[in-house]
Amino acid sequence: MHEWALADAVITTTLKVAENEGLKEISEIIVKIGELQTIDTEIFNFALKEVMQPQKKLLENAKIKIKSEKAILKCKVCKHEWLFKNAVKNLSEDETESLHFIPETAHVYLRCPKCNSPDFEIIQGRGIWIDSISGER
């Protein structure tokens, strides 16, 4: 499960921030995950708990909010915009699995539904990032 690696990334980053900012206790972490990341939130939450475990003092009362951002794709050729969640329905299990590992393989398996071009951009819904970290000094 590579959710673990990403959960670990979130906590590693939080620890760095806490150290730089001199935070003694973290109260809230807001994480945004793009839909294209095809993260299993349940597994991600489970992994977060496991990764947080050794950081009892700092993260004991930390609430982690996970927000999902829907993925929108836009064709470079005909400018058509479409939703990832509609496009992904037609993919095979292996193709979905590829997306789970590297969301950019969307370019390998998806095409513009209007003109069939593989040249489209991901205008939103890609990646994982930390929106905010709150805590006390």
Next chain:
Amino acid sequence: MDPRIEVIDKRLKDVKRIIAVAGGKGGIGKSSVASTLALILSKMGHKVGLFDLDFSGPSSHIILGIKDYEFPKEDKGIVPSEYYGIKFLSIISFSEENPSPLRGIDISNAVIELLAITQWGSLDYLIIDMPPGIGDATLDIIRIIKRAEFIVITTPSKLSIQTVKKSLQLLLELKVPIIGVIENMLDRSVYPNSPFVVLRRTGKSRKFTKSLSIKEQVKAFNIPFLGEIYFDKDFEDSIGNVNKLYNTSFAQSLKRIVLKILQNYPTK
């Protein structure tokens, strides 16, 4: 804040040396050098990983004859499969034989993603087959993996040297550690059978100064010239067969270069 970038150092902390094999242009044997370098180091008994980041033309798997690529195992991230003792990861495991029409930003994202989630474990060497040229992906890798040391490949072609000079200039400006330059695909019929090429005139034809001039041009940058590899007509036939590959004169020349590198820069 992108947490993926923050965790990359941690993912690579048990990797002793990261060697990026780069070249200004495509088709100069960059992937051949990267794959064979991984094979040589592995045969020497080192723990080696090979990471093909040339997403637009992944070819390490073809050179090493890796056909049964499958999804990597998942265990707290992804764990590269091992072939001939080399831990191997390429976009080919995810895209199979389909083309990956990725623009710069997508390549950057995919590179960051893979670096953040791959568990290489403990390695003596991680060899990176770099994308050609100095585009987004190259700049990202330089920015993100500060420890990566570069080996730059060129051929005697004037076009290749010109682009390589630009790459070298950029690497120097970015203060990237450069192990040195390898000149690949020298023509034996033009250059005598000696690494110490002597200038010659054949009939009334022009001077063959190419080999020396590359060495000189590289030295003018204060960058080590690691050696030359002659064009090996048997190389093509060895593609996909590691035993054959290892016995080509290409691999033998590269092995001498590797020994030289290891002598000058031993693994800490």
